[in-house]
Amino acid sequence: MTGYNKANNSSVISLTFGILSLLIPFIGLIFGIIGIVFSRKAVKQINKMKESGAGLATAGLVCSIIGLILHLFMILGYVAFFSVNIG
Helix, strand or coil: CCCCCEECCHHHHHHHHHHHHHHHHHHHHHHHHHHHHHHHHHHHHHHHCEEEHCCCCCHHHHHHHHHHHHHHHHHHHHHHHCCCCCC
């Protein structure tokens, strides 16, 4: 057998939700939160079980945070745009 460690499943899920949070409007806000939760869970599991996938978990966390921030700005932009009283 080789010394191959399998990647943590939660880190792969975190990266998937992080990427989806960047790409899908409005629902991406929820995906970003889910991605952050799975990333934190993955880091704890990786440290406990000595699995690989720490880079995937970190990438998922970064993508999720960026997606979350972008969606918050987008929602604030929509609120500001539609709250302007013309007339």
